[in-house]
Amino acid sequence: MRVRIAPSPTGDPHVGTAYIALFNLAFARHHGGQFILRIEDTDQRRSSTESEQAILDSLRWCGLQWDEGPDIGGPVGPYRQSERSALYREHADLLIAKGRAYRCFCTAERLDSVRAAQKAAGQDWRYDGHCRDLDPAAGVAREAAGETCVVRLRMPRDGETAVPDALRGAVIYENHRVDDQILLKSDGLPTYHLANVVDDHHMGITHVIRAEEWINSTPKHIELYDAFGWDAPVFVHMPLLRNADKSKISKRKNPVSLEYYQRAGILPRAFVNFLGQLGYSMPDEREVFTLDDFVAQLDLSRISLGGPVFDLAKLRHINGLYLRELSPADLAGEVASWRKEDGRDAAVAELARERMETLAEFRDVEGIFASELVDWSAHCGHLLVGAASKRKNKSQVLDAKRSRGYFEAVIAALEGLRQWGPEGIEAALRGAVAKADVQVGDGFMAVRVALAGRPNAPGLFEMTTVLGRALTLARLRAVVTWLKGKTSKNLFEQRREQLARELKALDASEARVRLAEQSGGRFDPKEG
RNA sequence: GGCCCCAUCGUCUAGUCAGGUCCAGGACAUCGGCCUUUCACGCCGACGACGCGGGUUCAAAUCCCGCUGGGGUCACCA
Numbered sequence: 141m142r143v144r145i146a147p148s149p150t151g152d153p154h155v156g157t158a159y160i161a162l163f164n165l166a167f168a169r170h171h172g173g174q175f176i177l178r179i180e181d182t183d184q185r186r187s188s189t190e191s192e193q194a195i196l197d198s199l200r201w202c203g204l205q206w207d208e209g210p211d212i213g214g215p216v217g218p219y220r221q222s223e224r225s226a227l228y229r230e231h232a233d234l235l236i237a238k239g240r241a242y243r244c245f246c247t248a249e250r251l252d253s254v255r256a257a258q259k260a261a262g263q264d265w266r267y268d269g270h271c272r273d274l275d276p277a278a279g280v281a282r283e284a285a286g287e288t289c290v291v292r293l294r295m296p297r298d299g300e301t302a303v304p305d306a307l308r309g310a311v312i313y314e315n316h317r318v319d320d321q322i323l324l325k326s327d328g329l330p331t332y333h334l335a336n337v338v339d340d341h342h343m344g345i346t347h348v349i350r351a352e353e354w355i356n357s358t359p360k361h362i363e364l365y366d367a368f369g370w371d372a373p374v375f376v377h378m379p380l381l382r383n384a385d386k387s388k389i390s391k392r393k394n395p396v397s398l399e400y401y402q403r404a405g406i407l408p409r410a411f412v413n414f415l416g417q418l419g420y421s422m423p424d425e426r427e428v429f430t431l432d433d434f435v436a437q438l439d440l441s442r443i444s445l446g447g448p449v450f451d452l453a454k455l456r457h458i459n460g461l462y463l464r465e466l467s468p469a470d471l472a473g474e475v476a477s478w479r480k481e482d483g484r485d486a487a488v489a490e491l492a493r494e495r496m497e498t499l500a501e502f503r504d505v506e507g508i509f510a511s512e513l514v515d516w517s518a519h520c521g522h523l524l525v526g527a528a529s530k531r532k533n534k535s536q537v538l539d540a541k542r543s544r545g546y547f548e549a550v551i552a553a554l555e556g557l558r559q560w561g562p563e564g565i566e567a568a569l570r571g572a573v574a575k576a577d578v579q580v581g582d583g584f585m586a587v588r589v590a591l592a593g594r595p596n597a598p599g600l601f602e603m604t605t606v607l608g609r610a611l612t613l614a615r616l617r618a619v620v621t622w623l624k625g626k627t628s629k630n631l632f633e634q635r636r637e638q639l640a641r642e643l644k645a646l647d648a649s650e651a652r653v654r655l656a657e658q659s660g661g662r663f664d665p666k667e668g
Numbered sequence: 669g670g671c672c673c674c675a676u677c678g679u680c681u682a683g684u685c686a687g688g689u690c691c692a693g694g695a696c697a698u699c700g701g702c703c704u705u706u707c708a709c710g711c712c713g714a715c716g717a718c719g720c721g722g723g724u725u726c727a728a729a730u731c732c733c734g735c736u737g738g739g740g741u742c743a744c745c746a
Contacts, residue, residue, distance in 0.1 A: 148746045183745055248744080264670050265742065290744055308673070317671060317742095325744040332746050356672060356741045377673085379739095384679085386738060414680095417695090421681055427695055444674095444681075447739065451679050454696045464709070 141173030149191035152397035153198035177209030198398035240367035243279035400610035514593030546576035
């Protein structure tokens with residue numbers, strides 16, 4: 141039995157990828173088969189080698205090692221779709237020759253207008269079949285003459301297609317509702333649908349275990365297998381991981397980057413344990429288990445189809461269980477290696493060096509990097525763009541909404557960065573400052589506080605570089621969340637109440653100290 | 669909106685396929701207590717669910733239908 145994980149290198153390594161990879165790997169190992177990693181980089185515009193590397197690193201961090209893949213090779217490579225384009229072209233031609241696909245010369249403009257007309261008529265969007273019955277010879281000629289075209293699947297207009305899902309039984313789709321999907325784009329590269337089916341076949345994939353979001357495109361895939369004359373693999377659609385509000389897990393509402401969990405100090409085996417109990421339960425109801433245990437007992441029929449909410453609290457609990465099980469020496473070892481990951485220790489030392497007078501002060505700087513989120517509540521005024529500025533008049537100073545817009549611009553700019561480094565970060569921040577029309581100093585101070593939790597911290601761009609993309613974005617998003625729905629007024633009320641509470645606590649403790657002195661040290665603080 | 673999937677405590681889930689042993693069990697979170705110089709851990713306890721309505725049946729969380737709710741998907745992105 142052969143299974144695969146087929147991530148697209150278009151962003152941060154995603155928790156969903158690890159989730160699906162876990163079940164694939166466990167399935168392969170349980171049955172003595174192979175687990176393959178294939179990179180689906182057919183979207184030239186969005187794919188990057190940095191992202192690919194990050195995905196490989198993160199999956200390995202999870203301990204989900206593949207048997208064949210782009211970095212280690214294997215018998216049915218290459219394992220990167222961008223290196224197999226000739227294969228897809230051949231297969232597209234094959235389908236055209238069989239009459240199961242056709243060239244389509246429709247322009248984006250025509251498609252747009254058809255789409256608009258269908259929408260106006262209250263219909264679903266589907267390709268109208270304009271080029272479906274074009275003479276194939278004429279198509280060849282037009283293409284030879286330099287006209288650009290795509291290749292579309294000739295989906296049957298009647299009948300229905302049953303998708304045999306291993307967990308759901310047969311899911312029936314009426315063929316006339318299924319679109320004539322583009323298989324080969326005008327840049328000559330395949331879409332997911334073609335590349336996926338061709339590769340799964342040639343790589344000998346027997347079971348396709350993937351997320352449920354794919355189930356609606358499976359009839360197209362079944363049609364493709366049929367058109368090629370191939371046997372379709374077994375399909376297993378896993379439930380989708382969810383945000384707390386039950387929507388599909390997203391970076392807006394959850395940390396979804398595996399790098400985040402790595403940097404936040406989650407143990408890989410705890411993380412995998414956590415994933416293994418989402419939408420799944422061990423036959424003996426055990427909730428703490430190793431990857432080997434998981435592999436040994438895996439039974440796909442135990443998967444629950446309701447989408448599980450990705451609950452950080454539970455993850456932290458499980459992680460704590462693993463941490464407490466460690467001997468002090470082993471725990472120290474884990475901490476040490478965690479600090480050294482990706483050269484972070486040295487990078488932090490470089491930042492700390494110029495601002496310390498004793499070794500102990502290293503901790504002040506290190507603290508910025510060694511946790512998931514920082515507490516900036518004592519400096520929240522700085523997060524309101526302009527609050528620290530004496531140049532501004534008061535109406536500009538207290539604008540939470542404006543601050544939020546600025547932070548959202550910062551997040552967007554940073555998300556789009558390909559190379560995570562001081563130059564790129566500076567450019568991104570300057571861009572956001574300009575876009576939101578805030579003073580450079582105010583804007584930078586706000587980000588500094590959002591990331592470090594305080595106004596005095598290492599150089600902003602260097603600090604952000606060392607912090608890493610995942611934690612940086614998580615902290616910025618935390619600020620946006622906090623700013624949401626907050627008016628300047630209640631911000632200040634809140635802060636004033638907080639100060640009042642702190643003062644009161646301070647008074648109480650001072651009173652206790654005084655009492656203790658008066659009673660000759662026999663004072664029991666509990667009675668205070 | 670069309671199509672598709674799903675539905676047990678706030679959350680993860682057991683139980684559903686093979687109806688009775690389930691006035692529904694465990695875990696997280698929350699709250700309370702014990703332990704303890706503090707906090708945490710640990711231990712004990714509390715709170716808390718079969719979405720609704722019809723059937724079928726001696727018997728339904730379990731089977732059937734409808735409704736409601738949630739989600740996904742409708743790209744020259746995957």
